[in-house]
Amino acid sequence: MSAIQIWLKIKGVMIPKKGQVRRLGFYLSRSLFVFFLSHSIYAVEIPAFTENLPPLNYEENGINQGYSVELLQAIAQEAGIKVNIQVMPWARSYQTALETPNALLFTLVRNAERENQFLWIGPIAKRKVYLFKLSQRSDIVISDLASAKKYRIGAVRESASTKLLMAQDFQIGRELDVTKDDFINMKKLIVGRIDLMVSLDWAANFAIKKEGGTTDQISRAFLLDQSHEYYFGVNKNTDPEVYEKLAKAFDKVKKNGLLKRLQIQHLGPQDN
Incomplete structure (x- = not known):
């Protein structure tokens, strides 16, 4: 008696014929493969560090809010990646993001000093x-x-x-x-x-x-x-596949109009 037949007998299930057992084993194996594959994709979780800088990003009543927060959540969902947003004083967020592989920092001004410190996603907003x-x-x-x-x-x-x-x-x-x-x-x-x-x-x-x-x-x-714009900054030691997924998801969110809608909702009309 096969392992599948023994398991079915223990559970009080009627034991199928030999051919049916093979088919059942095939379907069970395929289902388990799909289950673990899908969970491996969405099991990726990255920390995202930010500060209280409303209306871009801030924490209120224990809830992370703001334009950049909602945009990042939309990008992460599109990429199939979870983000763990942590709001801290800017100096601490900045240093922690620099030292943490697979971490993301926002909302970040892209300038010459920082250019080689991060991988960049954006721009996400103008800055004055x-x-x-x-x-x-x-x-x-x-x-x-x-x-x-x-x-x-x-x-x-x-x-x-x-x-x-x-x-x-x-x-x-x-x-x-x-x-x-x-x-x-x-x-x-x-x-x-x-x-x-x-x-x-x-x-x-x-x-x-x-x-x-x-x-x-x-x-x-x-x-x-008014010489710079805002971006998401990604730690340079981030898994290339994770960064690529986030970057492609940003492009999609920009093309489908969600980026612009969130800007208008939180920041008002933006200059072109």
Whole structure:
């Protein structure tokens, strides 16, 4: 008696004839093969590190939200890959992503310094960074970047815009007051502990609303940078097949219009 017949007998199932057993064994084997194949495809899970930078990416009430979060989830689903999104201070997210194979970092400015540190997927959004002030601060007038040096500026530690300012001889502890995110900088701006804060226009508007204020309470004092775009950054030691699947899934999401729909939903109409 074969192993299949013994198993069927134990289970109280009527034992089929010899030919039927062979067919049953074939179908069972094929079913098990398909089961394990499908589960091996979807068993791939990668960590994705990010920060609180609404409306791009943020955590609220224990739920990961924002434009980049929804876009990444859509791409991962299309690629058949699971993502484990972890929201941390930017400096920690950045360093962890650099040190973790198969990890992804977002939302990331692609610039010369970072070009060889990551594999890139995108671009996913345009980027304009401003120095913001309280609208009531008519005493703050900035004609060029050098004239901003006489003010105390809130910035996010290890961000691209902070490094841009440092490259222009703005120093931490002198002109720059660095914190972990825009929320803290907005609190400081409101109470007068800083004169200016570096932020995206979307992020500044979100932060002032979170503090119970309105967008007319803050004003753009100076356009700091619009020379770069946002991307997903993938650790360079990532399995090439995983990266290729994600990149192809991004292309598909872009072509089918979901990318544009998510942009409009979260960020408003984008300049071409």
